Amino acid sequence: MKLEARVPAGPLADKWKNFKASVRLVSPANKRKYEVIVVGTGLAGGSAAASLAELGYRVKSFCFHDSPRRAHSIAAQGGINAAKNYQNDGDSVRRLFQDTIKGGDFRSREASVYRLAEVSMNIIDQCVAQGVPFAREYGGLLANRSFGGAQVSRTFYARGATGQQLLLGAYAALNRQIGQGRVQMFPRHEMLDLVVADGKAQGIITRNLVTGELKAHAADAVLLCTGGYGNAYYLSTYARGSNATAIWRAHRRGAAFANPCFTQIHPTCIPVSGEYQSKLTLMSESLRNDGRVWVPKQSGDRRPAAKIPEAERDYFLERIYPSYGNLAPRDIASRAAKRVCDEGRGVGGSGLGVYMDFSEAISRLGQRTVQERYGNLFNMYHEITGENAYGAPMRIFPAVHYTMGGLWVDYHLMSNLPGLFVLGEANYSDHGANRLGASALMQGLADGYFVIPYTLGDYLSQQKPAGPKQAADTEAFWQATEDTQKRIQRLLGVKGKRPVSEFHRQLGRILWDHCGMSRSRKGLEQGIEAIRTLRQEFWQDVNVPGSGEDLNQSLEKAGRVSDFLELGELMCRDALEREESCGCHFREEYQTSDGECTRKDEAFAHVAAWEYAGEGKAAVRHAEPLKYEEVSLATRSYK
């Protein structure tokens, strides 16, 4: 397998500029001869489909939801980073780049991250022009707030619904193109396979989720913008429908899967309340601007928060990480919370929770200001827990939130399969081993609005347009359709006893226990065994009622869970073979005396890219070395 990063030559700050100046182009008259498939309509997919259609390409856009507006980007709360330096507090492209590289614990590609920081500013301009109602100051200029892992205020936001407003912006741009007939929209269509012929991605197989019809769609390029795979853990902050099927099936067709074990566990979520729980709800990281995180100093102290005097509280983030305090990056804050809970100092009924306290902020700013800033989050907390966080501190606990891993891509966002591009959370690219808050929205939109319009043209300029008659009836398409049909029949044919959700829950527990906030060789080996057994049981005992010929949500779930059952094993193997601790990936064997990560740069300063070897066979590990030209690898410290 060839993993060529294709990073342009020249000094870091000039690479993207040079690339754009020398990129090969497709003339306006020729663009309409190319057909591009975009799967997913979140920030990455929506913005890519709209931008490519504006340029003149013929675009087909697919989503499994009933409307492109429902993609899970919609749920992002806190904000989007950009190096605008509107606050005059010392921000710059360089600093955003450095924060992101360091935040990712030096496991991301320097040139890609620098480009991300560079285009971050264009994103804000673009979104404002579209009518995104960002928060503003009284003078009418844009407001900012701080997020974890940064010492500047560079996060733009729209109350607690930044993702919604950005997605509705991309959705509007997409709608404009649909209305003009430049994008053909396929809602309620799920991609079930990638078609590869002559070594290139040439199309996809989809299932119409209402009629069950399978259809082959051919194109000159395929863009997967289908989000992350954190739902493998069952309980997560993801939407229930978020899944890995598109990227996993592309992986089965030859696309390398990079760093599958890099999973972000977000520190501030509402703790689990019972067995029936279907989803965990995030409380935006922005709360850490004013909320102070603490637990009792004494283990086993079960007194209510109000009864614990100030002197007996441990504000552990402020104590351990004085220079970043409550705004320490997510992996660090999560691990610290886990540690104090392991010591028996956790709060709430289960002991799996820490307090986030706003009493100091309320006395400093007044309840009204706190309400103005975080009102919707406090309401959400109240709705779910029935508790009033203005009166008593919130209880929070870490939960699976994002996956930094994903399909491997080069600087052009192209996978190792020519013609297959991967954008947004679905790729592995910019966040290394830990993503900073408010950087997911930035990356999704950077990829879709400002990177792919250049890099896709460079690829297509070297391809003859396949033309409308291409494909859909060639051997490869026929074969992929038949494979898909067989897999559906197999799922329906097991006719066992247990519902899909039961297997999903069990898989989630295995991954959380063995491949969660802390990992070890022994645990991972056990995890792999347990997943293999569970996968066998699934194919012997799953019960998928109904048929494949109509709307069948059990069948949809079964397909997705069958993919998670394969991906879960790869996540564990990746964690097992990365014998170091970095960012989110904490291996108990590799830690300092005070429990921080010990990175092994000589052996592991690389991206692990896994090649599919066939069902039941061990995937093959490849590596893309990470060469740092301008950043020096340092021990990450937030103390």
Next chain:
Amino acid sequence: MKLHLKIWRQPGKDHPGKFEAYGLEGLNPNMSFLEMMDVLNDRLTREGKEPVAFEHDCREGICGSCAMAINGEPHGPNDGATTCQVYLRSFKDGETLTVEPWRARAFPVLKDLVTDRSAFDRVMQAGGFISVNTGQAPDANAMPIGKEVAEQAFDAAHCIGCGACVAACRNGSAMLFVAAKVSHLGLLPQGQPERKQRVQRMVEAMDAAGFGNCSNQYACEAVCPKKISADWIARMNRDYALSVAQKL
């Protein structure tokens, strides 16, 4: 706790539907309404029956997927909440709940509790945007926008497109949904150049999609999970009237 459910079952678009009764016991009051539906569906699956089809995704009140009327109320009894944000503690032990899909001419039922809301997308495609191609934008701070205007625009833009407003309206009107988008963009300076044609096109598309007219009952505002104000409807009517008058 214990609940009696009467749920609308309909095998497909062109099939007749009917209510089926189900009883659930041993429920935890801290469970969400949709988690209760999960429990029911797992039970049906184990019994060899087909589970109830219903839409849901984010389960935190922002994607707008979940769409059920509980005892005739779109999104159930809670104020400013979607179906997924309703918890069983809102109901009485032993209560009977009737669960239905959105009922509106423009939203045909596809299966059980799933309806086709693509009419909303068609209205948006007609004009719910500002025509700006990627890459053309001036610096974001080049044009100051008053905090109050930005806040108002956000209030309108916060609509999640769930369709509860249509389901609650006896005319099946989509005026609140359309007015929210028209107002969001019409309030901002960036939205001015297309303001007139936008309102006309969106209203035309709304009528073509089969939505009824507004009769000022404000049921839409009452059930809206994001508390979008019916004042926007008046604003849209004014915009529409002005744009038509100026065309004459």
